[in-house]
Amino acid sequence: MAASGDEPRIVRHDVVDSTSERAFAEIAAARARNMDVHVARGQTIGRGRLGRAWDSPPGAGLYASFVLMPPGPWNPAALTIALGLSVLDVVHDLGATHAALKWPNDVVVDRAKLAGVLAETRDLDPRRPCYVAGIGVNVARRDFPAALVAERPVTSLAASGVSCSVDDVLRRLVRAVPERCAQIEFAVERLESDFVRAAGLRECRVRAEVASGPLLGELVRLSIAEGLVIRPDFGAEMRFALEHVRALAPI
Ligand code: BTN
Numbered sequence: 185m186a187a188s189g190d191e192p193r194i195v196r197h198d199v200v201d202s203t204s205e206r207a208f209a210e211i212a213a214a215r216a217r218n219m220d221v222h223v224a225r226g227q228t229i230g231r232g233r234l235g236r237a238w239d240s241p242p243g244a245g246l247y248a249s250f251v252l253m254p255p256g257p258w259n260p261a262a263l264t265i266a267l268g269l270s271v272l273d274v275v276h277d278l279g280a281t282h283a284a285l286k287w288p289n290d291v292v293v294d295r296a297k298l299a300g301v302l303a304e305t306r307d308l309d310p311r312r313p314c315y316v317a318g319i320g321v322n323v324a325r326r327d328f329p330a331a332l333v334a335e336r337p338v339t340s341l342a343a344s345g346v347s348c349s350v351d352d353v354l355r356r357l358v359r360a361v362p363e364r365c366a367q368i369e370f371a372v373e374r375l376e377s378d379f380v381r382a383a384g385l386r387e388c389r390v391r392a393e394v395a396s397g398p399l400l401g402e403l404v405r406l407s408i409a410e411g412l413v414i415r416p417d418f419g420a421e422m423r424f425a426l427e428h429v430r431a432l433a434p435i
Contacts, residue, residue, distance in 0.1 A: 190219045192358040197224040199242055202231055203249035204318040208306060211251065211314055218253035221358060230320065233302050239332055244325040245340070246353045250317040250361055254369070257313040260303070261426035262368045262408045264288045265379045267301045267317050270364040272382055274356040275299065275321070279346045285382040287432040291321075293344045296337035298322055319357065323350050372408050380406050384434045390414065393431035394424050400435065 200206055203222040210216040226242030240247050252263075268289025275283045275291060275298065286292045291299035299321040305314065322340035332338055341348060367375050380386050385403050392399045392414055401416035411425045412432065 190217065192219045192221050192362075193217060194354075194358070195220055195222045197222060199226040199228060200224045201229045202227050202318070203247050204231060204302065204304060204316050205229075207249040207251050207316045207318075208304075211306075211316070216251045216253075216314070218251060219358075219362065220251040221354075222249045222251075223247065223354060231302060231318065232300055232320075238300065238302075238320045239329060240320065241325065243350070245323045246319065246321040246350045246357070248319050248354060248357065250319070252315040252317055252361075252365060254313055254315075254365070257308065257310050258315070258365075258368050259408055261288075262372060262375060263303050263315060263317075263365070264301070265375050265408070266364040266368050267303055267319070267361065269375065269378055269382060270357065270360040271299050271301060271319060271321065273360045273364070274353060275341065275346075277356055278341065278348050278352065280341060280344050282344070284384055285379065287383060287429065288426075293339050294337075296339035298339050298341065298344065317361065319361075321353050323348065323353055376406055376408060383432070385432070388434045391431070391433055391435045392424070392429055395428055 197206060203224045206222045224247045227240035227247050230238035230240035232238040268285050271291050272283055272285055280293060283291055283293050283298060289301045290297055302318040304316050324342050325340045326343050328338045390403045399414060399416055401414040404413040404415050404421060406412055411423050412429050413421055413423050415421050
């Protein structure tokens with residue numbers, strides 16, 4: 185991002201509806217700056233991907249939303265991958281060395297979800313693009329509501345053996361997010377190769393969930409510009425735009 189030199193401005197909230205809502209409210213009021221970071225102790229209506237809720241009890245996790253204002257629009261898949269990698273960099277650095285990425289940008293430990301990212305835009309103006317990157321990391325919690333666990337396995341840094349504070353995570357994230365976002369413009373091939381490695385997809389058979397249904401085959405290439413290229417077990421190579429890939433995992 186050309187504006188990557190902008191100093192982060194941390195905006196602290198107590199318990200709010202959603203840090204991403206607070207970020208959008210500042211954008212609407214023309215008070216937002218690149219690298220504003222809205223952080224809350226808790227959220228009452230934390231949002232997750234695909235219309236899900238993000239359970240956000242006070243003090244138990246990092247709930248942060250970054251305002252990102254690059255000079256020109258970003259490829260949405262590139263942003264998604266950059267943000268997932270930035271969270272992964274942070275949790276690796278803190279000692280969760282087994283953490284991995286799950287398509288498109290869930291951070292998991294032994295398949296249990298540790299962190300999630302929700303990148304949003306509203307009324308995107310290509311001349312003055314603005315994104316809100318909402319990041320939730322389970323830090324201290326060891327108990328999760330039964331309804332959440334019934335949906336999928338979940339974990340936290342504490343439950344994965346990493347003892348740190350919410351602020352430790354935040355401090356690292358304010359460095360990692362602009363570093364990874366700069367790669368969208370200057371080192372996109374690095375994002376592609378780091379993602380493939382972080383998701384355990386290198387040189388292996390994969391299962392992809394695309395518009396026509398599930399597809400099994402060999403991953404030939406994952407390219408932000410060209411999309412996902414798979415050689416199916418039966419038939420010729422196929423290519424899919426990344427935004428049409430619903431799931432992608434090694435088998
Ligand atoms: C996911 O479903 O994996 C994405 C979860 C994103 C949660 C974060 S917490 C901070 C920010 N505010 C929200 O309301 N959601 C995001």
